[in-house]
Structure formats: structure tokens, C-alpha cells
Amino acid sequence: MEILIKNISKTFNQRGMEMCAIKDISFDIHDGEFFTLLGPSGCGKSTLLHIISGMEKPTSGLVEFNGVKKSSGPLNTMVWQGYALFPWRTVRENIVFGCEVRGISKKDRYKKVEDFIELVDLKGFENHYPHELSGGMKQRVALARSLCNDPEILLMDEPLAALDAQTRTLMQIELLRIWSQFKKTVVYVTHSIDEAVLLGDRIAIMTARPGTIKEIVSVDLPRPRTLETMTSTKFHQLADMAWNAIKYELNKKF
Amino acid sequence: MFKNKKLKMIISELFPFLVVIVIWELVIDLGLIKPFFLPSFSVVIQYLWEILISGELIKHFAITIYRMLVGYFIGAAAAIILGMAIGLSNPMRKFFSPLIAATFPLPKISLLSLFIVVFGIGDPPIIASIVATASFPILLNTITGIVAVDDLLIKAAYNLGATKRQVMTKVILPGALPVIFAGLKIGAAISLVVVIAVEMYIGNTGVGYLLSWATEFFKMPLLYANLIAIGIFGVFIFRGLDRIEKWVIPWKKEN
Numbered sequence: 001m002e003i004l005i006k007n008i009s010k011t012f013n014q015r016g017m018e019m020c021a022i023k024d025i026s027f028d029i030h031d032g033e034f035f036t037l038l039g040p041s042g043c044g045k046s047t048l049l050h051i052i053s054g055m056e057k058p059t060s061g062l063v064e065f066n067g068v069k070k071s072s073g074p075l076n077t078m079v080w081q082g083y084a085l086f087p088w089r090t091v092r093e094n095i096v097f098g099c100e101v102r103g104i105s106k107k108d109r110y111k112k113v114e115d116f117i118e119l120v121d122l123k124g125f126e127n128h129y130p131h132e133l134s135g136g137m138k139q140r141v142a143l144a145r146s147l148c149n150d151p152e153i154l155l156m157d158e159p160l161a162a163l164d165a166q167t168r169t170l171m172q173i174e175l176l177r178i179w180s181q182f183k184k185t186v187v188y189v190t191h192s193i194d195e196a197v198l199l200g201d202r203i204a205i206m207t208a209r210p211g212t213i214k215e216i217v218s219v220d221l222p223r224p225r226t227l228e229t230m231t232s233t234k235f236h237q238l239a240d241m242a243w244n245a246i247k248y249e250l251n252k253k254f
Numbered sequence: 255m256f257k258n259k260k261l262k263m264i265i266s267e268l269f270p271f272l273v274v275i276v277i278w279e280l281v282i283d284l285g286l287i288k289p290f291f292l293p294s295f296s297v298v299i300q301y302l303w304e305i306l307i308s309g310e311l312i313k314h315f316a317i318t319i320y321r322m323l324v325g326y327f328i329g330a331a332a333a334i335i336l337g338m339a340i341g342l343s344n345p346m347r348k349f350f351s352p353l354i355a356a357t358f359p360l361p362k363i364s365l366l367s368l369f370i371v372v373f374g375i376g377d378p379p380i381i382a383s384i385v386a387t388a389s390f391p392i393l394l395n396t397i398t399g400i401v402a403v404d405d406l407l408i409k410a411a412y413n414l415g416a417t418k419r420q421v422m423t424k425v426i427l428p429g430a431l432p433v434i435f436a437g438l439k440i441g442a443a444i445s446l447v448v449v450i451a452v453e454m455y456i457g458n459t460g461v462g463y464l465l466s467w468a469t470e471f472f473k474m475p476l477l478y479a480n481l482i483a484i485g486i487f488g489v490f491i492f493r494g495l496d497r498i499e500k501w502v503i504p505w506k507k508e509n
Contacts, residue, residue, distance in 0.1 A: 074414075086429075
């Protein structure tokens, strides 16, 4: 699914003052692409993601979806930084939620859920409640729940930001492995340069508020990307480039 | 192994009571307290046994439990239904919030005089007092529980394709359930207190009546026997509620 973002602006009304969060943003995301939005905190990257998801309306501009194929699921599902798992549902019941509310028969949805439990490597934890899981496992449940819903687009809002550094790196590799199996369009918001370079096909670097697109960088690192990718010269060149672009924006705020 | 462990637990739980009973008997034997105020434990138990096999105790308990359950269930049902309506709807909340804030500090038991005037004597004023007192914490907890459901979970449910109705039944209600249940527990404790207090005041049957009768005629062993019976009954109620809670809210963290 191709996403066309056209002249998106968003202003909030904060204590009677007009506050411009993002300003006149336009770019395209290709079908099946892993697209990362990178920017300093408060630059409006999450706002942009929420506009793409349809949960928030832009003040002006529009988002177009150039769909060729249409799967059975909804247009997009979101993976949240705070996991957003239902505490009263077990791992299996959480993953199945989307299929359940969309009226897929009990037999079909429980058959389907097993594949996703296996995909995210949670066999043996199906009947655990979220509070019994580690942060990394929780995010895997959230990922499986989003994917089990057959979305055309997967939207991820700093999904790994709450994890410790080591778990985060392992989850990045895990996420790439899972993504390589379903190849759907991903829009991934992050403030981590390494993460953006390791995961993305392209990186949109955003400016400080009001957020605009400063630069779009293509990441021509070969896939599959692994832990070794992060030690390659090319990786460091790209990370330096991104860092230089973002450094200026950080200084504006700091 | 398991059986052994359970036995150990029961013994360790009963041990403090054993100590209290020993001190109790000692205090009597040493003449520190007059037996009129505190009859010896064995005499009290003897009385307890007597009123138990004569059926007297069970008769009065049955009446008390009946009043308590009827009042509690009417109060709980009304509180949960109203609480859900208030919690889910902003206009309802705007309308009811000042009313709740104004009636909250009023000790609802002071309405008893009104209930006596309106309902006369017998069960109705007792039940009405339980409804009035027990419903309040359940109402407040239902509203709080619903309002406090994490907004992120509601957003996530909509994003996964849930309808408004599904968000209500599959997210807001289970999300509010632990807080509602905490309210139900407080309500149960209040109903037990209120049923006995009101029976002491206006009843001519029930455990509360038995207590006031024993006091009036200075039947101290009967008074103590009643207190022990009420204590045991209370323990069973709260153990039972804990069981139900574990069954209804299996995701609740063990403390």
C-alpha cells in the first residue's frame, strides 16, 4: 500500500495560543517499504503518525492511500510505545482481539492466532497475563496483535523506546525478521538514529517544532540486516549523516 | 507435602487465637476482671453451643442474612447501573457530580428515622438503611473505575476495529471491574455493620436484636457468644468475597 502525504499541517490550540505542531509536510511512502520518521522529541512525528492512522485530523492537507490490493483487514494498525495490552486478557486473547471485534468466526480466529504466537516466538506463554511478561515479550504480543488483524499498513510509535538498550537491540533484529515474513508497509517513528538506520529503507528526518521534513535519506544497507550490520562502515557513515542533519535541529531547541 | 503445608498454614493462623483464649482464661482465673464483665471462655462457648443446637442462633442469623442480602443486592444493582450511566456519559456526570458531592458527607444512617416514618417497622426500614449506606461506595467506585480506564486501551481497541459498543463491553467494563469489585467489598462490610446496628435499634428479630436483648438483661455470656458468632460469620463473608474476586478478576496481581 502506497501512502501519499500531501501538504499536511496541524495546529493545536494550547491555552488560547495557536501552536503549529507540523507544517506543510509532503512525501510518499512506497508499497512494502519500511519507512522511519526520525526527529527530536516534540517535533510532531507522533502527530504525523496519528494523522496517517486517521485517529487525528490534519488542520490542512490530506493523506491518500493508493491501494492496489485489499486484504481482509483494516487499513492500518498501531503498535504503541506503552504496549496498550488489555490486562484482563491473556496473550492469546490479546492477539485475537482484532479478529474478534471484526466478527471472524471463533474457529478461524483461534486457528490463525496460533501462527502469530509462533511468529513472535511466544509459544508456552499463550495463557499468561500481560503483567506476567517482560517488556520485550509485551511488545511482541502487541506486534502479533497488530499483525493478526491483517492490516495493509503497520504503524509503530516508538515501540521499543521503553525497553533497556540490550533488549531493544534484540527486538530490532527480531522485528526485521518478522517484517521480512509479511512485507507490509511500515511507518516507524523513532528518536534513535541507530534504530532508524538499522530498520529503515528510507529515513525522513524532521526539523524541530514546527515539524517539517528536513531531508529524506535512503538507507542502502543490504538485507537481511543483523547485529553485524551495526558494525559496518556504511552503517556508521549513514548514522553520521543522520546525526549531522539532526544535530542542528537539536541545537535549536537545547 | 501440599497437605502438610496447608495444615501448617491453618495451625499458624489459629495460633494467635489460642494465645488470646489462654490469656482470657488466665485473666479470669487471676481475678483481674470480674466474671460479670467477662465470663470465662468455656462458659461463653457453652452458651454458644446451646443457642446453636437449640436453633435460636441460626433462626436469627437467617433473618439477618436475608435482610443483609436483599439490601446489599438492591443497593449494589442500583449503584452499578447508575454508576455506569454516570461514568459513561458526560452530561450525566455533569448533572450528578454536584448531587453526589453534596450527599457524600451525610452519614446515610441518619436517614433511618425517615425510613421508620415512611416504612413503619419490620424489614423495610432495615433493608432501606442497608441500600442507602452500602450503595454509596459501590456507586463512587463504579464511576471512578469507568472514568479511570486507560485512554490508550480505548484508542487501541478502536484502532483494531472495535465498535463503540464493543469498546464499552470489551474494554471499559473489564477495565473498571477491579475498582468496582473493591467498592462491592466495602459495600459488603458496611451492610454487615448497618444490618446489625439497625436491628439493635429497631429489630425484634435478628442477630442485632439478640445482642441488644442480651445487653438489656445483662446476659453477658450470650452477648459474647453472639459476638464470636458474628466474628466468624464476617470472616466467612470476606473469605468468600476474596474467592469470588480471584475468580472474576483472574488477571489481578497477587500481592
